[in-house]
Amino acid sequence: MYYLLSRGLDPVLGVFTGVLAYYLYERNPRTAPPPGEKLHELARWKFEMWRAERQGRLVG
Known part of the structure; x- marks a missing residue:
């Protein structure tokens, strides 16, 4: 089997x-997603949903 650099570095x-x-895709003005749809914003939204669901299960 052939490796480009090494088995661990590839x-x-x-x-x-x-x-x-x-990173370059999100920063490029032509391809950037609209405000509110960047990866960190979507991840934060999903985490907040998960936290609220978990809190609801623990309380109720």
């Missing part, structure tokens, strides 16, 4: 490249 390079590509 997955790290792949993850780094993906994260960098998504």
Whole structure:
């Protein structure tokens, strides 16, 4: 089996490249998602929903 750099470094390079590509995608003015639909905002919204559901289960 052939590796680009090494067996352990190839997955790290792949993850780094993906994260960098998504960062550039969100920052580019032509491809940027509208306000309120960026990844960190959507993750925060989902986390708040999960927290409210969990709190409801613990109280009730």
